Amino acid sequence: MLTKQLEQTYFVIDFDSTFTKVEALDVLGEISLIGRPDRDDVLAQIKAITDRGMAGEISLAQSLELRLKLLNAHRDHLPALIETLMTKVSDSFQRNRVFLAENAEQIFIVSSGFKEFIVPIVTALGIKEEHVFANTFTYDGNGNIIGCDCDNPLATDKGKVKLIRDMKLDGDIYVIGDGYTDYEIREAGLANKFYAFTENVLRPSVVEKADHIAPSLDDFLFDNKLSRSLSYPKSRIKVLLLENVHPVALQLFEQEGFQVELRKGALDEDELIEAIQGVHILGIRSKTMVTRRVLESANKLMTVGAFCIGTNQIDLQACTERGIAVFNAPYSNTRSVVELAIGEIIMLIRNVVTKSNQMHAGVWDKSATNSFEVRGKKLGLVGYGNIGTQLSVVAEALGMEVYFYDVVDKLSLGNARKCKSLDELLAIADIISLHTDGRKDNKNLIGAREFSLMKKGVIFLNLSRGHIVDIQALVEAIKSGQVAGTGIDVFPYEPKTNAEAFINELRGLPNVILTPHIGGSTEEAQENIGNFVPAKLLEYINNGSTYGSVNFPELQLPLLKDSHRLLHIHTNMPGILARMNNIFAKYNINIRGQYLKTTEDIGYVITDVAKNYSDEVVEELKAIDNTIKFRLLY
Numbered sequence: 001m002l003t004k005q006l007e008q009t010y011f012v013i014d015f016d017s018t019f020t021k022v023e024a025l026d027v028l029g030e031i032s033l034i035g036r037p038d039r040d041d042v043l044a045q046i047k048a049i050t051d052r053g054m055a056g057e058i059s060l061a062q063s064l065e066l067r068l069k070l071l072n073a074h075r076d077h078l079p080a081l082i083e084t085l086m087t088k089v090s091d092s093f094q095r096n097r098v099f100l101a102e103n104a105e106q107i108f109i110v111s112s113g114f115k116e117f118i119v120p121i122v123t124a125l126g127i128k129e130e131h132v133f134a135n136t137f138t139y140d141g142n143g144n145i146i147g148c149d150c151d152n153p154l155a156t157d158k159g160k161v162k163l164i165r166d167m168k169l170d171g172d173i174y175v176i177g178d179g180y181t182d183y184e185i186r187e188a189g190l191a192n193k194f195y196a197f198t199e200n201v202l203r204p205s206v207v208e209k210a211d212h213i214a215p216s217l218d219d220f221l222f223d224n225k226l227s228r229s230l231s232y233p234k235s236r237i238k239v240l241l242l243e244n245v246h247p248v249a250l251q252l253f254e255q256e257g258f259q260v261e262l263r264k265g266a267l268d269e270d271e272l273i274e275a276i277q278g279v280h281i282l283g284i285r286s287k288t289m290v291t292r293r294v295l296e297s298a299n300k301l302m303t304v305g306a307f308c309i310g311t312n313q314i315d316l317q318a319c320t321e322r323g324i325a326v327f328n329a330p331y332s333n334t335r336s337v338v339e340l341a342i343g344e345i346i347m348l349i350r351n352v353v354t355k356s357n358q359m360h361a362g363v364w365d366k367s368a369t370n371s372f373e374v375r376g377k378k379l380g381l382v383g384y385g386n387i388g389t390q391l392s393v394v395a396e397a398l399g400m401e402v403y404f405y406d407v408v409d410k411l412s413l414g415n416a417r418k419c420k421s422l423d424e425l426l427a428i429a430d431i432i433s434l435h436t437d438g439r440k441d442n443k444n445l446i447g448a449r450e451f452s453l454m455k456k457g458v459i460f461l462n463l464s465r466g467h468i469v470d471i472q473a474l475v476e477a478i479k480s481g482q483v484a485g486t487g488i489d490v491f492p493y494e495p496k497t498n499a500e501a502f503i504n505e506l507r508g509l510p511n512v513i514l515t516p517h518i519g520g521s522t523e524e525a526q527e528n529i530g531n532f533v534p535a536k537l538l539e540y541i542n543n544g545s546t547y548g549s550v551n552f553p554e555l556q557l558p559l560l561k562d563s564h565r566l567l568h569i570h571t572n573m574p575g576i577l578a579r580m581n582n583i584f585a586k587y588n589i590n591i592r593g594q595y596l597k598t599t600e601d602i603g604y605v606i607t608d609v610a611k612n613y614s615d616e617v618v619e620e621l622k623a624i625d626n627t628i629k630f631r632l633l634y
């Protein structure tokens with residue numbers, strides 16, 4: 001599967017900084033110059049000479065001669081060099097060792113480096129020794145390396161060109177390398193294509209001459225439809241992270257080899273429509289609205305990560321219809337919200353904000369009037385989910401009596417008491433805190449009527465979602481004294497970035513704590529989220545697992561071993577699994593594992609199959625009616 005006739009194709013591959021991540025002579029210098037006081041200085045000189053040679057600024061002969069002189073190396077240094085180089089083989093070459101071994105007849109290593117260290121490295125990955133073309137060292141009587149065999153064309157300028165010309169290879173020639181001398185083979189008309197290999201180093205003067213850029217060997221193999229260890233090159237996967245998500249997320253995606261674009265603030269709909277094109281993974285927080293219109297432009301989008309709890313900013317239905325799996329971080333900032341709520345409750349019931357403001361204005365007003373303990377007070381929680389329950393436990397530890405109301409029948413924790421209706425809870429509580437989710441139906445859940453049902457002098461908190469409270473009604477309730485203190489962290493409209501002003505009628509009212517949606521903004525929470533969400537997204541991208549998705553059927557899949565994984569997402573209709581299995585039967589496919597889960601809207605079928613199947617199977621699976629998305633993983 002996915003192989004093409006290779007008999008007439010030859011791959012000419014460079015060694016230093018292509019097959020390996022490093023320049024071998026730089027590494028040799030690190031070994032041979034140990035103990036020399038000027039080691040760092042000499043190593044920097046060697047590196048500079050290497051770069052100038054690679055960029056075509058000085059001749060190869062000059063570059064070799066200058067470096068060998070500075071190296072002061074000995075035959076005895078070579079075993080240590082080989083040992084180090086073994087650990088520095090480029091990741092994508094390591095991954096694709098099967099391709100290298102299976103196509104050894106057509107692969108040539110052509111390098112201006114030295115056979116003494118190249119041969120042991122490349123033959124370990126299946127390359128034939130007689131297909132290695134490189135220089136050899138010359139030594140003095142004491143084993144010191146003093147130069148190289150000058151008769152070898154590879155020690156001279158345009159040496160690779162001369163060598164390839166003399167080889168008279170009959171067929172297509174693809175050259176893969178990071179240096180100018182690799183490009184010269186193509187320039188001389190001896191190669192069909194030159195791929196600038198940029199996994200380890202990107203040399204602008206080389207890249208600009210290349211037919212293609214290959215950020216990895218996977219990319220080269222994908223581009224040429226050749227057999228490879230990865231179904232899709234990681235370097236082609238684009239990630240867009242908005243709203244200042246924690247830097248650890250960027251690091252995790254980059255480590256994976258993905259291309260990551262990071263933006264500080266949220267984007268509005270039109271900006272996002274433009275930015276999302278070509279993006280495979282989108283990371284947002286609570287402010288970016290992922291609307292149906294945005295999704296219509298998301299031509300490559302596979303998954304969305306909400307780096308927060310709430311997902312009401314995402315059109316989940318539209319995502320599902322397009323086979324886009326959405327994940328969030330359902331617990332990572334729960335504790336942070338709870339701690340802020342507790343802090344605010346104490347500050348508000350003690351009237352600390354008013355006292356503090358007076359002090360800043362030079363007023364010393366020591367009195368106990370309107371200042372209370374929280375012990376023994378009735379805390380009413382609207383919404384008894386992850387945050388509501390945790391707040392319940394912490395509040396009880398402070399001696400509060402907890403009451404809660406939830407639309408779903410929830411188990412009371414500790415001594416918390418369940419209320420049968422919202423109205424019942426509003427009438428009982430001294431302090432009311434909202435912790436419902438942000439579903440549309442909850443718009444203005446608390447308005448003028450609800451404030452009128454509360455006890456006079458109630459303390460009121462909203463750290464859930466802005467649209468749940470009618471702000472004008474809250475303003476009236478504060479002005480009339482119905483609400484004695486309030487803490488609001490979320491607003492119907494919130495500035496998109498820190499540069500935008502906050503405009504709201506709550507500004508300047510007494511005993512009101514206003515915070516800029518920071519309930520979940522602690523270092524701990526953001527770091528937790530920054531680790532948690534990418535792990536989910538990577539599991540989905542790399543393995544197909546959807547465990548924890550908020551809109552997809554949840555499947556925790558085993559790791560893929562020695563099989564290909566076919567992922568089929570379809571509208572939930574009867575008969576699709578049967579049609580898939582008919583196709584497998586028709587092509588006599590050996591199924592190694594099959595997993596199915598559905599929701600009301602979609603079905604997700606994962607089939608692990610033996611590797612030897614024909615491309616028609618994939619085409620027929622994709623053509624099944626009501627297929628939303630198909631993916632192949634290996």
Ligand SMILES: NC(=O)c1ccc[n+]([C@@H]2O[C@H](COP(=O)([O-])OP(=O)(O)OC[C@H]3O[C@@H](n4cnc5c(N)ncnc54)[C@H](O)[C@@H]3O)[C@@H](O)[C@H]2O)c1
Pocket residue numbers: 309310311330333334337382383384385386387388405406407408435436437438442445463464465489490517518519520521
């Ligand atoms: N301020 C912040 O920075 C911040 C941080 C994290 C979470 N949040 C928000 O806090 C809220 C709660 O988060 P969570 O993790 O506890 O969510 P959750 O989904 O675990 O719990 C929400 C609970 O609210 C209940 N509910 C929904 N509508 C209701 C209604 N009308 N009346 C009563 N109960 C209702 C649900 O049944 C559920 O039990 C969410 O809106 C979330 O987006 C805000």
Ligand SMILES: O=C(O)[C@H](O)COP(=O)(O)O
Pocket residue numbers: 285286287307308309310311333464517518520521
């Ligand atoms: O849903 C959440 O987790 C909170 O509202 C926090 O959102 P944020 O990441 O945008 O601060």
